Every structure is written in C-alpha cells, then in structure tokens.
Amino acid sequence: GQQLNQSPQSMFIQEGEDVSMNCTSSSIFNTWLWYKQDPGEGPVLLIALYKAGELTSNGRLTAQFGITRKDSFLNISASIPSDVGIYFCAGQVRGAQKLVFGQGTRLTINP
Amino acid sequence: NAGVTQTPKFRVLKTGQSMTLLCAQDMNHEYMYWYRQDPGMGLRLIHYSVGEGTTAKGEVPDGYNVSRLKKQNFLLGLESAAPSQTSVYFCASSYSRGRGNTEAFFGQGTRLTVV
Numbered sequence A: 001g002q003q004l005n006q007s008p009q010s011m012f013i014q015e016g017e018d019v020s021m022n023c024t025s026s027s028i029f030n031t032w033l034w035y036k037q038d039p040g041e042g043p044v045l046l047i048a049l050y051k052a053g054e055l056t057s058n059g060r061l062t063a064q065f066g067i068t069r070k071d072s073f074l075n076i077s078a079s080i081p082s083d084v085g086i087y088f089c090a091g092q093v094r095g096a097q098k099l100v101f102g103q104g105t106r107l108t109i110n111p
Numbered sequence B: 001n002a003g004v005t006q007t008p009k010f011r012v013l014k015t016g017q018s019m020t021l022l023c024a025q026d027m028n029h030e031y032m033y034w035y036r037q038d039p040g041m042g043l044r045l046i047h048y049s050v051g052e053g054t055t056a057k058g059e060v061p062d063g064y065n066v067s068r069l070k071k072q073n074f075l076l077g078l079e080s081a082a083p084s085q086t087s088v089y090f091c092a093s094s095y096s097r098g099r100g101n102t103e104a105f106f107g108q109g110t111r112l113t114v115v
Helices: none
Strands: A004-007 A010-014 A019-025 A029-037 A044-049 A055-058 A061-065 A071-076 A085-093 A105-110 B004-007 B010-013 B019-025 B031-038 B042-051 B054-057 B064-067 B073-078 B087-097 B100-106 B110-114
Touching (some): A004 A085, A010 A019, A019 A085, A029 B100, A044 A061, A044 B100, A071 A085, A085 B042, B019 B031, B019 B087, B031 B073, B042 B064, B073 B087
Parallel strands (some): B010 B110
Antiparallel strands (some): A061 A071, A085 A105, B004 B019, B019 B073, B031 B042, B042 B054, B087 B100
C-alpha cells in the first residue's frame, strides 16, 4: 500500500523557535491533511490541502501541497508551549477511499 | 456538537475474550474508519466503510471484524482478543468531497489492554 514518510520523528526546540516538518510519498496524492494529537486525545485536523502548490495558513501554522503532489510541508512559527504534541500528515490517492497516515512528528518545547 | 463518539474509553480484556467497540457519528458522513495507534507506528487502518452496509479491509484487518448496519454507527469486533491487540483504537468519519473523501474527524479513542 501507499507509504508516507514523515520527518523528523521528533523535535526538541526552544519556545519561540520556528518549526518545520514534512511528508513524502512514492505515490501521487490528491489530498494532504495535517493533524495534531494531544496526549490522551484523538487527532484534530489543522489544515487541509487539495491542490498542488496550494499554500494554506491557520494562525501560526502554514502548510503547503508540494508541486509534485508527492510531498507536503508544515511550518509553525514562533512556537508556544501549547504546540507540544504529535503532528501527523495524512494523504489520499486520487480515487482511493481511505487516508494514509505518516508515523508522526513528536514536538517537545523547552521553556 | 458530539461529532464522533467512541465507547468504551478504556477496557481490559483477558486473552481469548471477545468485545465490540462502538463508534457513532452525528455528522451524516458517508465514510467511517477504524485505526489502531501503537507507539512509533502512527495510525494504521484496520477496516473502513464507504456507506451503510459496506465494509472493506485496511492495512491490518486480521483478528478484527466490522459492521455498518446504520449510517451513523461503525462497530469493531474482536472475536478472540490477543495481547498483540493491545493498542489505542480510533474511529474516524469523513464526507465525500467531489473526487474523494477527506477531512476525517476523529473520536477520542479507546485504550484496550489484553492480558
């Protein structure tokens, strides 16, 4: 099946720093989604991308749908303590009926 | 705004016991999914459904069965629980958006331990 490679697997940063993470796939995706999961909770949708090249922001978060349709990026600017959690990318191949998830990026912020 | 509701939230089973996890959504979504989450493995799709009365296998279907008798409910069954099925289980639902389903919404999870 489709594989999503998400990197980095973990990040340790200082409060106020910017964060970048990405996902790549060997398949062409029709949709890219970015989720955040807090401890003990289910993933919550942050940003949805539907067109190659699309750049979408949600507050301090910005995500891009790669032009090749095989990758996506998430940036967080000026990190704050509540940004701590696990970030997942998810993608859907055109015509497929299911989402494939990356392994997640665990973000830790040192105050 | 209930969204996606999973029951139970926690459960401990003995090896060989059976149980059913219930997922209910009130958003009139066509698609529903069951994922399991294990440390370092991300979310892996167990089974999914594209509509009432239909189900399909995901990446890791062995040892699980599902049913979608009503559009709003998606049940995940373990006929004979094994320790390898210790995990956190998430249900999700999504709607059809033109060329495909997307924007899955998740429940809060069921933490299952098999001893």
